[in-house]
Amino acid sequence: MTEGAGVRAGDLPDDLTAAEAGMWQAFRNGSVYDLSSGDPAADDPHGGHPWGPERTVRARIICWLLLDGPPALAGRVASLKLVGVQVSGTMDLAGGTVGPYVELRDCRFEREVLLPESRFTTVRLVDCSVPRLEAARLHTEGDLHLPRSRFHHGIRLTDAQIGTDLLLNQAVVHRDRSGRSIAADGMTVGQDLQAEMLESHGEISLRSAKIGVSLSLRGARLLNPYTRLALNAPQLTVERTLYLTPAGLGAQAMSGMTPARGTRVQRFECQGGMRLDDGRFGDALDLEAARFVLTEDQELSLRRVQTPELRFLGERPARGRVVLSGARVVNLMDRADSWPGPGRLHMGGFTYENLVPRGPFPLAERLDWVAAATAEYNPEPYERLAAVLRAGGEDEDAREVLLAKQRRRRESLPPAAKLWGYAQDWTVAYGYRPGRAAVWMAVLWAAGTVAFARVEHPPLESGEHSARNPALFALDLLLPVIDLGQVGFWRLRGGWQWLAAALVLLGWVLATTVAAGATRLLRRN
Numbered sequence: 110m111t112e113g114a115g116v117r118a119g120d121l122p123d124d125l126t127a128a129e130a131g132m133w134q135a136f137r138n139g140s141v142y143d144l145s146s147g148d149p150a151a152d153d154p155h156g157g158h159p160w161g162p163e164r165t166v167r168a169r170i171i172c173w174l175l176l177d178g179p180p181a182l183a184g185r186v187a188s189l190k191l192v193g194v195q196v197s198g199t200m201d202l203a204g205g206t207v208g209p210y211v212e213l214r215d216c217r218f219e220r221e222v223l224l225p226e227s228r229f230t231t232v233r234l235v236d237c238s239v240p241r242l243e244a245a246r247l248h249t250e251g252d253l254h255l256p257r258s259r260f261h262h263g264i265r266l267t268d269a270q271i272g273t274d275l276l277l278n279q280a281v282v283h284r285d286r287s288g289r290s291i292a293a294d295g296m297t298v299g300q301d302l303q304a305e306m307l308e309s310h311g312e313i314s315l316r317s318a319k320i321g322v323s324l325s326l327r328g329a330r331l332l333n334p335y336t337r338l339a340l341n342a343p344q345l346t347v348e349r350t351l352y353l354t355p356a357g358l359g360a361q362a363m364s365g366m367t368p369a370r371g372t373r374v375q376r377f378e379c380q381g382g383m384r385l386d387d388g389r390f391g392d393a394l395d396l397e398a399a400r401f402v403l404t405e406d407q408e409l410s411l412r413r414v415q416t417p418e419l420r421f422l423g424e425r426p427a428r429g430r431v432v433l434s435g436a437r438v439v440n441l442m443d444r445a446d447s448w449p450g451p452g453r454l455h456m457g458g459f460t461y462e463n464l465v466p467r468g469p470f471p472l473a474e475r476l477d478w479v480a481a482a483t484a485e486y487n488p489e490p491y492e493r494l495a496a497v498l499r500a501g502g503e504d505e506d507a508r509e510v511l512l513a514k515q516r517r518r519r520e521s522l523p524p525a526a527k528l529w530g531y532a533q534d535w536t537v538a539y540g541y542r543p544g545r546a547a548v549w550m551a552v553l554w555a556a557g558t559v560a561f562a563r564v565e566h567p568p569l570e571s572g573e574h575s576a577r578n579p580a581l582f583a584l585d586l587l588l589p590v591i592d593l594g595q596v597g598f599w600r601l602r603g604g605w606q607w608l609a610a611a612l613v614l615l616g617w618v619l620a621t622t623v624a625a626g627a628t629r630l631l632r633r634n
Contacts (some may be wrong), residue, residue, distance in 0.1 A: 121180075129166045132191065136174050136209070139185045145193030145215060150195055152555045154217040154238040155259055160195040167199035168220070175207045191216055202227045213237055221262070234258050241285065244269055255280055262286075265291040277304040284311025286334055293318055304329055305356045306375060311335065315342035323349040328356025331383075337407055339381030353377045353423075354397040355424040376400055382407035382429070391418035402427025411436050421447050422467055433459040445470045448478055456482040456490055464497055472506050476513050486521045488514055540582040543549065560608060 121130055128144065135142035140584040144164045145152040174189060179189035188210040196216060201223040212233040231251035234242075241262040247253070247269040255264075258279040263285035266275075275298045282290040290311030296318045299370075307329040318497040324347045333339035345351075355376040388394070394416045400423060401409055408430040411419075415436070421443040431449050434457045441575040443469070448454055456479075479490045486502035491514035499507040557579075 115183045116265050125170065126162065126166070128163060128194075129170045132170070132189075132194070133168055133174065133179070136189055136392075137185065137188055138184050139181060139188045139190075139194060141190040142194070143192040152215060153452065154215050154236065160217060165195040165197050166191075168198040168218075169198050171200060172202055172205075175202065175209060175211065176205050186210075188212075194282065195219065199223060228251075234628055241265075247271075249273075252276065260290075264290055264291045266291070266296050268295040269293065269297070271296070271298045273300045274298070275302045277302075277307050279306040279308075280304070281308045282310065284333075284335070288333075289314055289335075290314055291315075297321075308332070309339070310382075311343070312338050315338050315340070315345055316364075317344045318342065318346070320345075323347065323352065324342060325352045326377055327352050329353075329377055330375075331379045331381065333381035337382045338384055339379050340383045340385075342388065343384055343386040345385060347389070348391045350392045350395055351385075351390050352395050352465070353390075353399045354377075354395050379409075382410070384410045385414055386410055386412040388414045388416075390414070392416075393418040393420060395420045399423035401426045401429070403427075405429065408432050414438075418442060419461075423447055424483070425449060426453070429453065430455060435459070437461075439463060440465050440469060443470070444468050445474045445478075448481065451481040452484055454478075454482040457487065458489070460493060461497065463501070472509060476510065479510075479513075480517070482516070486517050488518070491517070557608075 118462075121133055125133060131144075132142050140141050146164075150156060151158045171189065178187060190210075191214070192215055194213070194216045196218045197220075199220045199222075200218065203223050203225045204227060206228045208230065209554075210231055211229065211234070214233075214237070216234070218237065218239045221243060222239055224242070226246045226248075227244075228248045229251075230249065231253075232249060233252070233254040235254060236257040237259075239258060239260050242255070242260055242264045245265050245267040246268065248535045249270070250272040252274045253269075253271050254274075254276040254350050255262060256276050257280060259281040264282055265285075274628045277291075282291045285292075288311055290309040291313045294314055294316040296315065298319070299321045301322045302320050302324045303532075305325050305327040307326065308330070309331045310333070312333050313331060324345075331339035347435045355374055357374045376398045377396075378400045382403060382494040383401070385394075387409075388581040394411075394414065397420055401408070403426050405428050407428075409426065410432045412432055413435040414433075416438050418440040419436070419438040419442065421441065425446055425451050429449075430453045432455045434455050436459050438461045440463045442465040444466065459482075475494065479494055482490055491510055494506040495514075498504075515530070519527055522530060559579075
């Protein structure tokens with residue numbers, strides 16, 4: 110009781126080491142307590158240089174300060190600000206409420222940091238070496254900053270609530286025993302989650318996480334050769350934009366709030382599968398220059414994603430699959446060389462309203478894009494593309510897409526129907542090029558007129574001597590509905606009967622295909 114009363118009065122406990130006594134006084138004063146030596150190699154918390162007792166404080170004393178520490182000096186605000194300090198033992202603040210501001214820079218923890226179900230204002234662990242951060246259901250009113258720190262056995266932030274920003278820029282996180290580097294299912298971040306230049310060795314799990322503004326993985330490297338997924342984030346909600354884009358060290362716009370070191374640029378890279386199924390992104394999902402290294406059974410899964418803009422502008426995956434089944438976007442911004450080849454793209458139920466190609470993307474390559482997504486005939490992708498082109502005023506391209514759909518459908522038909530399809534294609538291109546019908550009609554009419562003009566044919570009724578008109582006779586054969594009164598007047602024998610039958614049959618083919626084209630035109634209008 111006497112000791113507790115002394116602490117509350119500000120007296121130093123008797124069993125503190127010299128390093129701990131200095132930390133105690135700095136806490137009351139709200140000042141930075143720096144135990145670094147000035148030698149960059151010796152002060153590197155991630156290096157192998159040993160730190161002796163002169164730079165070591167016990168985790169128990171830190172917990173004492175944060176949970177039940179002495180009062181601040183007059184005119185000061187008590188806070189824990191450590192630089193170059195080694196923390197021995199387990200820092201266990203589970204379930205505690207911490208009022209003082211906490212910031213540790215270039216520090217080294219010998220054992221894990223336990224913060225589950227604890228409450229803080231703001232916590233900053235900058236460029237620290239931490240065996241593991243266990244912080245499930247952590248609650249902060251302000252930021253949780255972990256930039257440039259290294260976590261040797263993972264981070265757990267399941268169901269954590271971060272009041273403003275979560276920073277993991279340039280952090281290095283290794284996997285835990287379950288294979289996860291960062292387990293943050295159900296986490297809520299009030300503003301931004303910045304993990305630019307992050308290096309993750311294991312699975313990042315963000316299932317059902319909610320980000321209040323943007324999620325930036327610019328320049329991050331997600332490496333998980335152990336299991337199928339490097340990023341597992343179904344039902345992720347980001348109110349603004351998810352950035353899977355390059356980061357430039359030294360460019361303030363691309364490096365967030367973490368001080369940049371150097372000037373190099375690094376693209377986003379994912380070695381392992383990525384699952385963003387049922388994600389909601391308020392502004393955009395940006396994959397500018399992203400690189401995905403997948404195995405044959407891994408995939409970039411964007412099933413049922415919803416976003417106003419999908420920027421599919423990354424490098425074409427050499428293996429694996431890209432799945433957009435059920436996704437709904439307004440603007441699809443893409444490049445021809447970003448999409449995978451046949452059998453590795455799935456777009457069933459994928460809807461988009463506008464195409465915004467970056468660079469040349471001719472219609473022939475766009476048709477190859479649709480064909481790559483349909484191993485078996487499926488009219489939906491063709492009809493969606495045609496509708497988007499037509500809405501953009503590109504009616505001719507839309508007709509070409511629908512013609513390609515009919516040709517793809519023809520390959521799935523039985524032989525007889527396939528032959529009929531070829532006939533429609535050769536004559537009037539399934540009605541999408543109706544001008545061909547007039548040309549064929551004119552050619553057949555001219556050929557029939559010349560043929561029937563060369564030979565005299567007797568009338569059916571003897572004694573009749575009506576003037577013979579070969580041109581009207583040929584036209585009467587070609588027109589299947591209109592009767593010009595010529596066919597029933599002249600008697601044909603032998604090969605002329607076969608010629609007349611051929612003209613009648615060809616007339617029906619032309620009329621049928623023209624009617625089909627007119628029906629499609631009326632339906633579109």
